[in-house]
Amino acid sequence: MSAALVGAAPASAQVSDAMPSFNGAVLTIAYAKNVVYVGGDFTAAIVNGRPVARGRLAAVDARTGALLPWAPAADGRVKSLVVSGSAVYLAGDFATIGGQKRDSLARVDVASGALSSTFKHAMSGRPMAIAAAHGRLYVGGGFTAVDGQARGRLAAFSLSxxxxxxxxxxxxxxxxxxxAAGGGRVYVGGKFRKVNSLPGYERLAALDPAGAAVVTGFKPKPPVITYGLAVTADAVYSAHGGQGGRISRYTPDGVHKWSATFDGDAQAVTVLGDTVYAGGHFDRACSTARTGSQGSCVDGADHRVKLAALSTADGHLLDWTADANGVEGVLALASSAKLGAVAMGGAFTTVEGRQQKRFAQFS
Structure with a gap:
């Protein structure tokens, strides 16, 4: 996701909103106006204890918690989705949407869920992440070709x-x-070590949105895999794995401002106002950056189970808690400045000690 959210009030509620649950993991979340769209591995939403069929895609009224009739059905995992104008773009492991063939990438209508007949591509490998900006849909993953044309794990498509x-x-x-896109750039994160065959841009880099040249002034070189990104007007926030996970803040010039460390991977990050939200499969927020060989906190820790809130200014841990459970924990985060809300998705089944399966929102 990418947005300048400065000025939005942070989600302060300790108890999550009334929302549907899901019978499989929620892997991606996107807000558009008053609707929150979710994708993942589920085949049903759970409303008032009853399953309602949803084929790995669903939409919820973010104000009321009502499950909406929007229901395009994917036959495999939806790993990433993004809303742009009247379209919702999807990427994942699916082969069909609504019974019609689509190779891992698709576009559906934001209101009706109808599948676009004009957006149809062949992917050689798996797309993992998508972002929409600058008139383009940017796609990243593990693919090596699109429509038979060579692509080195990154590609773009015209939104028009x-x-x-x-x-x-x-x-x-x-x-x-x-x-993620923001500040006139496209930011990419992952496992890579070279970008455009250039060394020194491992795991996190910035690219020109039109010509794809590396932005040489942004060279943070994080030491561990990058799982998530959030971009604001003056900062790039990144979520990392490794021996103990971390959330880091960089300037647009690549200067490292701070890192907050956990005893497990940080897998998702979003920003709302002056608060950074971190999600992952950690159980503790470490008091210092030092971690042990298995990622354990060495110099003390505070309990923060799968979810934590940090100050944008210096990364210090905030009092806000909303503990989830599970091994994988939180896999996706998104925020809405308009609604003052933060949504979390993953493989958890409880939030703050009560049952709330795989999706929750705080506002």
């Missing part, structure tokens, strides 16, 4: 025509896990 962009052709040497 749906065609593969012939000019935007960056390459990385390993998987892209996350992609």
């Amino acid at each position: 025509s749906g065609k593969l962009d012939a000019r935007w052709r960056p390459t990385v040497d390993d998987q892209v896990e996350t992609i």
Whole structure:
């Protein structure tokens, strides 16, 4: 996701809103106006204890918690979705949407869920992350070709025509896990070590949105895999794995401002006002940056189970808690400045000690 959310009030509620649950993991979340769209591995939403069929895609009224009739059905995992204008773009492991063939990438109508007949591409490999900006849909993952044309794990498509962009052709040497746009750039994160064959841009890099040249002034070089990104007007926030996970803040010039460390991977990050929200499969927020060989906190810790809130200014841990459970924990986060809300998705089944399966919102 990417947005300048300065001025929005943070979600302060300790108890989550009344929302549907899901019978499988929620892997991606996007807000559009008063609706929150979710995708993942589920085949049903749970409303008042009863299953309602939803084929790995669903929409919820973010104000009331009502499950909406929007229900395009994917036959496999939806890993990433993004809303742009009247369209919702999808990426994942699916082969069909609504029974019609689509190879891992699709566009559906934001209101009706109808599948676009003009956006249809063949992917050689898996797309993992998508972002919409600058008139383009940017896609990252593990793929090596699109429509038979070589692509090095990154590609772009015209939002207006749906065609593969012939000019935007960056390459990385390993998987892209996350992609975000903001500040006139496209940021990519993942496992890679080289970008456009250039060393020194491992795991996190910035690209020109039109020509795909590396932005050489942004060279943070995080030491561990990048799983998530959030971009504001003056900062880039990144979520990392490794021996103990971390959330980091960088300036647009690549200067490291701070890192907050956990005893497990940080897998998702979002920003609302002056608060950074971190999600992952950690159980503790470490008091210092030091972690042990298995990622354990060395110098003390505070309990923060799968979810934590940090100050944008210096990364210090805030009092807000909303503990979830499970091994994988929180896999996706999104925020809405308009609604003052933060949504979390993942593989958890409880939030703050009460049953709330795989999706929750705080406002």
